[in-house]
Amino acid sequence: MLLALAPAAVTATSFIAPAKWADLPADKQKILAPLSSEWANLESWRKKKWLEIADRYPKMTRQEQERFQQRMRTWVRLTPEERKAAREKYRNIQKASSEQREAVKQLWSEYETLPDDEKQRLREAAAKSAPGGASGTGKAGQNR
Amino acid sequence: MIQKDFALASASELADFLASVERKAFKQALFAVRNEDDALDIVQDAMFKLSDKYRAKPVTELPLLFQRILQNTIRDHYRRQKVRSAWTTLLSAFSSDDEDADPLESLPTASVSGLGNPQASLEQDQLIAIIERELNRLPPRQREAFLLRYWQDMDIAETAAAMGCSEGSVKTHCSRATHTLAAALKARGVELS
Amino acid sequence: MKYENNEAEFAARVCRILDQDVAGIDARVAEKLRHARQRAVARQAELSLATASATGGGHGIFQSLHRHHRGVLATLALLMGAFGMHVWQEHRELETMAEIDMALLSDEVSPGAYLDQGFMAWLDRLSQHEEYLLPE
Numbered sequence: 367m368l369l370a371l372a373p374a375a376v377t378a379t380s381f382i383a384p385a386k387w388a389d390l391p392a393d394k395q396k397i398l399a400p401l402s403s404e405w406a407n408l409e410s411w412r413k414k415k416w417l418e419i420a421d422r423y424p425k426m427t428r429q430e431q432e433r434f435q436q437r438m439r440t441w442v443r444l445t446p447e448e449r450k451a452a453r454e455k456y457r458n459i460q461k462a463s464s465e466q467r468e469a470v471k472q473l474w475s476e477y478e479t480l481p482d483d484e485k486q487r488l489r490e491a492a493a494k495s496a497p498g499g500a501s502g503t504g505k506a507g508q509n510r
Numbered sequence: 511m512i513q514k515d516f517a518l519a520s521a522s523e524l525a526d527f528l529a530s531v532e533r534k535a536f537k538q539a540l541f542a543v544r545n546e547d548d549a550l551d552i553v554q555d556a557m558f559k560l561s562d563k564y565r566a567k568p569v570t571e572l573p574l575l576f577q578r579i580l581q582n583t584i585r586d587h588y589r590r591q592k593v594r595s596a597w598t599t600l601l602s603a604f605s606s607d608d609e610d611a612d613p614l615e616s617l618p619t620a621s622v623s624g625l626g627n628p629q630a631s632l633e634q635d636q637l638i639a640i641i642e643r644e645l646n647r648l649p650p651r652q653r654e655a656f657l658l659r660y661w662q663d664m665d666i667a668e669t670a671a672a673m674g675c676s677e678g679s680v681k682t683h684c685s686r687a688t689h690t691l692a693a694a695l696k697a698r699g700v701e702l703s
Numbered sequence: 704m705k706y707e708n709n710e711a712e713f714a715a716r717v718c719r720i721l722d723q724d725v726a727g728i729d730a731r732v733a734e735k736l737r738h739a740r741q742r743a744v745a746r747q748a749e750l751s752l753a754t755a756s757a758t759g760g761g762h763g764i765f766q767s768l769h770r771h772h773r774g775v776l777a778t779l780a781l782l783m784g785a786f787g788m789h790v791w792q793e794h795r796e797l798e799t800m801a802e803i804d805m806a807l808l809s810d811e812v813s814p815g816a817y818l819d820q821g822f823m824a825w826l827d828r829l830s831q832h833e834e835y836l837l838p839e
Binding site for chain 3: 521527537546550554557558597683685
């Protein structure tokens with residue numbers, strides 16, 4: 367999916383997002399189903415953002431929608447810092463060459479084959495060496 | 511005790527061999543990578559690798575073995591340079607910050623010619639410098655073939671094995687190298703005796 | 704003078720010059736080479752005196768490589784630590800964020816790649832073992 371950063375023609379951010387999950391239109395509820403339990407806890411700007419996403423959701427391919435559904439739940443439970451960091455890195459990688467993006471993909475799938483205890487050791491090593499202490503334990507890495 | 515004596519004898523044999531080849535090996539590496547520190551590293555690396563294999567080899571095989579190890583080590587150096595720069599680019603793209611990564615690849619340093627031999631005349635110094643410059647101007651494979659075959663006294667088959675190419679290629683590289691060098695020297699009005 | 708018929712002879716003359724060059728090698732470099740030789744000989748002596756199940760000689764070779772890693776590690780310090788964020792304007796941010804989140808969450812690559820600190824540590828480690836080639 368191409369990341370288009372051009373300003374959207376229509377934005378839905380001016381309306382007030384329903385505070386209660388039950389007040390969401392049915393079609394939005396269907397798309398954002400994994401968020402139902404968290405919905406009340408989200409800040410209003412995040413609610414707006416998710417509704418924005420739900421608007422664009424039909425444009426994604428079936429495969430993209432599936433991935434999206436699988437990952438939503440974990441994503442919304444991350445700390446704000448974790449999400450910010452992930453977005454930054456994602457943007458940087460999108461700017462990189464296709465070879466590098468491909469490299470990230472292959473390296474990640476290789477990393478996933480590592481035994482769990484080794485991954486845990488790596489995470490602990492990273493947490494120790496991070497200056498200022500990165501927030502989050504990286505458990506979101508199990509996100510598929 | 512006998513074992514110890516034997517070990518010491520072979521250690522000094524290795525030491526003698528290395529002492530006889532180390533300077534030339536350094537120059538060889540320097541022509542290839544154009545950086546003194548890298549060349550020293552390469553020679554050290556090659557010496558270690560030779561010492562690892564030393565026990566199994568008769569001493570007459572050492573010169574050729576060492577040359578092959580040296581060439582392989584130089585090749586590894588090139589490969590690492592390439593890998594290093596690919597990693598830098600990837601990791602910097604992965605960074606959370608927008609800063610440029612520190613460029614790691616060292617560009618070939620300009621001058622290769624060594625400092626003058628205090629005993630040599632100025633003329634000799636200049637001649638050395640000229641030869642070095644013209645050698646450095648050659649395409650890498652031609653230079654490699656020339657130095658291995660003529661300077662390191664390897665025959666065509668040995669050179670081909672060390673370079674990983676055919677014997678025909680070795681002959682072509684050598685012939686082109688010599689022609690280019692001869693023409694270059696002639697153009698400068700230099701005659702060799 | 705024609706050298707075409709005397710390739711070997713010409714080459715021999717060139718090589719004599721090169722030999723002079725070698726003979727006149729810088730004293731500092733000669734010293735370093737001598738040390739390198741001594742290290743190699745010591746290592747070989749060590750190996751031959753050891754018992755049948757000889758241990759390896761250690762990572763002597765790679766010591767000299769780590770000088771070159773400073774640049775990589777400096778970059779990685781950025782990875783590991785500072786999320787270095789600017790403050791976003793909400794309106795613009797929301798749009799962009801929605802787009803990014805959508806892309807991120809539906810991308811082929813799992814968000815884990817951008818979140819898992821262990822992955823970062825692993826990449827770091829790989830980049831230091833330079834025999835690991837990046838996939839083409």
